[in-house]
Amino acid sequence: MSSEKRDYYEVLDVPKDANKDQIKASYRKLALQYHPDRNKAAGAEDRFKEVSEAYAVLSDDAKRAQYDRFGHEGIQGKYSSEDIFRTANFDEILRDLGFGGFGGFGGSIFDMFFGNMTGSGRGSRRGADLRYDLDLTLEQVASGLTTEIDIPRTERCAVCKGTGSRPGSTPRVCTECGGRGQVQRISSSGFAQFVRIETCRMCKGKGEVLDNPCRDCKGNGTVQRNRKITVKIPAGIDGESSLRLRGEGDAGESGTSAGDLYVMCHVLPHKVFRREENDLHCVVAVDMASAALGSTIQVPTIDGVGAEISIPAGSQTGAILRLKGKGMPILGGSNRGNELVSVNVVVPLKLTEKQRDLLKQFKQIEDEKRKGFFKF
Numbered sequence: 001m002s003s004e005k006r007d008y009y010e011v012l013d014v015p016k017d018a019n020k021d022q023i024k025a026s027y028r029k030l031a032l033q034y035h036p037d038r039n040k041a042a043g044a045e046d047r048f049k050e051v052s053e054a055y056a057v058l059s060d061d062a063k064r065a066q067y068d069r070f071g072h073e074g075i076q077g078k079y080s081s082e083d084i085f086r087t088a089n090f091d092e093i094l095r096d097l098g099f100g101g102f103g104g105f106g107g108s109i110f111d112m113f114f115g116n117m118t119g120s121g122r123g124s125r126r127g128a129d130l131r132y133d134l135d136l137t138l139e140q141v142a143s144g145l146t147t148e149i150d151i152p153r154t155e156r157c158a159v160c161k162g163t164g165s166r167p168g169s170t171p172r173v174c175t176e177c178g179g180r181g182q183v184q185r186i187s188s189s190g191f192a193q194f195v196r197i198e199t200c201r202m203c204k205g206k207g208e209v210l211d212n213p214c215r216d217c218k219g220n221g222t223v224q225r226n227r228k229i230t231v232k233i234p235a236g237i238d239g240e241s242s243l244r245l246r247g248e249g250d251a252g253e254s255g256t257s258a259g260d261l262y263v264m265c266h267v268l269p270h271k272v273f274r275r276e277e278n279d280l281h282c283v284v285a286v287d288m289a290s291a292a293l294g295s296t297i298q299v300p301t302i303d304g305v306g307a308e309i310s311i312p313a314g315s316q317t318g319a320i321l322r323l324k325g326k327g328m329p330i331l332g333g334s335n336r337g338n339e340l341v342s343v344n345v346v347v348p349l350k351l352t353e354k355q356r357d358l359l360k361q362f363k364q365i366e367d368e369k370r371k372g373f374f375k376f
Helices: 008-012 020-034 044-058 061-070 072-078 081-086 090-096 109-114 138-143 288-293 353-373
Strands: 130-136 145-156 182-189 192-199 222-233 240-245 261-267 274-276 279-287 295-299 307-311 320-323 339-346
Touching (some): 008 020, 008 044, 044 061, 130 138, 222 240, 288 295, 307 320
Antiparallel strands (some): 182 192, 240 261, 295 307, 320 339
16 A cells, blocks of 8 residues: 555655745645645545645654654554544644635544545545454564455445445435435524524435335445455554555445545564564573583574574673564564573572582682682
8 A cells, every 4th residue: 555655755845854844835835726625626635635644744753753764654554544634733724725724624634534525415424434453473573464354344235336226216306405415494583593404304414315225235325244355464563553444444325435444453472572663582591501601502583493692601691692683674674673682591400410519619619719819
């Protein structure tokens, strides 16, 4: 998905080192040019959404830093759509341009960008977003994977093509509201007159009445289906990340856009490794002779292949040794973090007679050294 997106700086036509004032000025210019209330040309609405998303990311310091480091994968892997747009000052900018902010669209920021911006006004709603929780092992996150998930969702009825009407028949315009989906109620009290707008009770806000509803979907225009969806998990995602699959949520009403599917990734605890950003930490047991004399040992890696590491002579418990490039992949890049190996010097619980004799000799030598050290 991210490969289809244009670079945000290119979208806003600003340089990589543009400051916030330059980014805002460019967005104002492009928003004025492509806003759906002003530009009815084909593709204008999509262009408006594109420049607004670019502005939402580049106007926020944290999101911009994430994008500069990891590109689109870093944004999609860390933020939901609502998170992306939440901090941007769209209302202020659009009001200044004479568009009245988002209020004129009768919905939230999320609905404006991913809902039905230019719908019929008959009560049709964009499809609901869905959530799927996916448990992943650390090994799967390290390598990345493509998997299939089974999603129960509503889909447009294939028999009536989403109209809700039986094939060969067509819905008729509601006579109660004239197809508007709303009715106006006027009441008077003395010299005052009150006007109230209500959803039409006859058509329930759809503006149409079905005399011959589709037998397959019972006139709803949608049916419940279980759908297998392929999800690509990029290597190196954070422990708690969400992936957004546009249009894979519930079907919308009366031909409006489908909702999105959010795959919430949860990385399971690992029995060997602990992750900190892109580095992996593990503890290895080292016998006291190897720690004292120095040695080379095999340690586990997340790739499943052991790696050799040198234990310097005189290593103590808690010493940290580094395996460069054996950590987690850096999201959106070709490099990897490091594996940090913590030494735990192990004292044997049981000794053979030979080991005991050797340690006694060692202790005698150490005792002699201490006597000489403390002699005045």
